[in-house]
Amino acid sequence: MTTLLGCIADDFTGATDLAGLLARSGVQVSLRIGIPDTPPHETAPFEVIALKCRTAPVADAVAECRAALAWLQAAGTERFFWKYCSTFDSTPEGNIGPVAEALMDDLAVQQTIYCPAFPENGRSIFMGNLFVGREPLCESPMKDHPLTPMRDSNLMRLLEPQVTRPVGLADRLSVAKGAAALRAELDQLSLKGVAHVVVDAVADEDLGVIAQACRDMKLLTGGSAVAMPLPALYRADGALAFDAPRMETPNLPLAAVILSGSCSAMTNAQVAAYRATGAPALQLHPLVLAQSGPQPALDWLSRQDLGQAPLIYATADPASVRAAQEQLGRDRAGELVENVLAACAVAAREKGARRFVVAGGETSGAVTQALAVDRLDIGQEIAPGVPWTFCNTGGHRIALTLKSGNFGQPTFFINALEAL
Ligand SMILES: Nc1ncnc2c1ncn2[C@@H]1O[C@H](COP(=O)(O)OP(=O)(O)O)[C@@H](O)[C@H]1O
Numbered sequence: 001m002t003t004l005l006g007c008i009a010d011d012f013t014g015a016t017d018l019a020g021l022l023a024r025s026g027v028q029v030s031l032r033i034g035i036p037d038t039p040p041h042e043t044a045p046f047e048v049i050a051l052k053c054r055t056a057p058v059a060d061a062v063a064e065c066r067a068a069l070a071w072l073q074a075a076g077t078e079r080f081f082w083k084y085c086s087t088f089d090s091t092p093e094g095n096i097g098p099v100a101e102a103l104m105d106d107l108a109v110q111q112t113i114y115c116p117a118f119p120e121n122g123r124s125i126f127m128g129n130l131f132v133g134r135e136p137l138c139e140s141p142m143k144d145h146p147l148t149p150m151r152d153s154n155l156m157r158l159l160e161p162q163v164t165r166p167v168g169l170a171d172r173l174s175v176a177k178g179a180a181a182l183r184a185e186l187d188q189l190s191l192k193g194v195a196h197v198v199v200d201a202v203a204d205e206d207l208g209v210i211a212q213a214c215r216d217m218k219l220l221t222g223g224s225a226v227a228m229p230l231p232a233l234y235r236a237d238g239a240l241a242f243d244a245p246r247m248e249t250p251n252l253p254l255a256a257v258i259l260s261g262s263c264s265a266m267t268n269a270q271v272a273a274y275r276a277t278g279a280p281a282l283q284l285h286p287l288v289l290a291q292s293g294p295q296p297a298l299d300w301l302s303r304q305d306l307g308q309a310p311l312i313y314a315t316a317d318p319a320s321v322r323a324a325q326e327q328l329g330r331d332r333a334g335e336l337v338e339n340v341l342a343a344c345a346v347a348a349r350e351k352g353a354r355r356f357v358v359a360g361g362e363t364s365g366a367v368t369q370a371l372a373v374d375r376l377d378i379g380q381e382i383a384p385g386v387p388w389t390f391c392n393t394g395g396h397r398i399a400l401t402l403k404s405g406n407f408g409q410p411t412f413f414i415n416a417l418e419a420l
C-alpha cells in the first residue's frame with residue numbers, strides 16, 4: 001500500500017506515542033523498531049521507524065535518521081515527519097536541529113516547522129515558549145532530567161545553536177487567523193530565508209490549523225499531537241481509502257513485570273502509587289550496580305511470582321540521580337541501569353512474563369532492543385500517548401507498553417495491567 005507519511009521517532013516511547021495518536025483515526029500504522037534490514041515490502045499508509053538516537057552523538061543520530069529516511073523513500077513515501085519529545089528534550093548540540101537540517105537537505109526543502117505542543121498532556125507553546133502544564137519548561141521537573149535537563153523554555157533560543165540556518169516564529173496570533181493565513185505567514189518567512197519555524201499551539205484546534213496549513217510540506221517536525229489531524233485530512237481528500245482491520249486484543253497469560261528507569265516526577269509518583277499496593281518491588285541503585293552487576297537483581301526476579309507483577313525500578317528523585325551521576329558520570333549511571341533492566345526483561349520473558357510495562361524512553365529502547373523486537377502492533381491507549389502494543393519475542397507473543405517519563409496518571413502501572 002502507498003505510504004502517505006513516513007515518520008522517524010528519536011526514541012521508542014515517542015514512537016509508540018505517535019503511532020497510537022495516528023491510530024486513533026482508525027488508520028493502519030506500522031511501527032518498526034530500528035531501520036528494517038530488508039527493502040520495503042507491503043508498507044502501511046503510516047510508517048513509523050523508532051530509533052534510539054535522542055542522546056546519541058550528533059553524527060550518529062544524523063546518519064541513522066538519514067538511513068531511515070532513505071528506507072522510507074524507497075517505500076515510495078513523499079511526506080515525512082521527524083518526531084521528538086513534547087518537552088523538546090535535546091542539548092545545545094542536538095539532536096533535534098541537526099537531524100531536521102540533514103533531512104531537509106536530503107529532501108531539498110527550504111523550510112520546516114517545529115511544533116512539540118501536546119495540549120492533552122499539558123504541553124503548549126505561546127510566543128515560542130514551551131509550557132508544561134502551567135509552568136515554563138525550564139521551571140518544570142524537566143529542568144532535572146538525568147540526560148537532557150531543559151534549562152530554557154524558549155524554543156527559538158533552544159533551536160538556534162543546533163542549526164545553521166535562520167530560526168523564526170509563527171505565533172498564536174497567526175495560527176488563530178486560520179490555515180490560509182498561517183500558510184501565507186510561512187511563505188513570508190520563507191522569502192526572508194527563515195528555514196526553521198517554531199509554531200505556537202495551545203489547543204487541539206491550533207494543531208488542526210497547523211496540520212491543514214502544513215500538510216503539503218515534505219517535512220514536518222514536532223511532537224506526536226501535530227501529526228494527529230493528518231489521517232483525517234488525507235481521508236477527506238481521498239488519499240486514504242481504507243481503515244485498518246480491527247485488531248483483537250490477544251488473550252495473553254497474566255504473568256507480568258514492570259521495569260522503570262525513568263526519573264521523571266510523574267514516574268516517581270507512579271512508582272510510589274504502585275509500591276503502596278504492596279506489590280513486590282526492587283529498587284536498583286547505580287552505585288551498587290557498578291559493584292554488583294546485574295546478578296542480584298536477576299536472583300531477586302527469579303524468586304518472584306510474576307502473577308503479582310513485580311516492579312524493578314531505578315526511578316529516584318533528582319538529588320539521588322545527581323549523586324549517582326557525580327560519582328559515575330551521567331552516561332555510565334544511565335547505562336548501568338539500562339543494562340540491568342534490559343537483562344531483567346529477558347529473564348522475565350524466560351520465566352514466563354507476557355505483559356511488560358516499561359517506563360522511560362531510553363529505558364524502553366534498551367528493553368525493546370534486548371527483547372530483539374522488530375515490529376510493534378498498536379493496541380488500545382492506556383493514557384494519552386501510551387498505547388499497549390503487541391509483538392513477538394523469543395518465539396512468544398507479548399504485550400508491551402512503553403511509557404514516556406512524564407505521561408500517565410499516578411495509577412498508570414495499575415491502570416495498564418487492568419486494561420489488558
Ligand atoms: N537512579 C538513577 N541515577 C542515575 N541515572 C538513572 C537512575 N535511574 C535511571 N537513570 C537513567 O536515567 C535515564 C532516564 O531516561 P529515560 O529512560 O528516557 O526516562 P524519561 O522517559 O523519564 O526521560 C536512563 O538513562 C536511566 O538509565
Ligand SMILES: O=C(O)[C@@H](O)C(=O)COP(=O)(O)O
Pocket residue numbers: 011013014015017018084085086087223224360361362385403404405406
Ligand atoms: O513527546 C513526548 O513527550 C513523548 O512521546 C516522548 O518522546 C517522551 O520521551 P521520554 O519522556 O524520554 O519517554
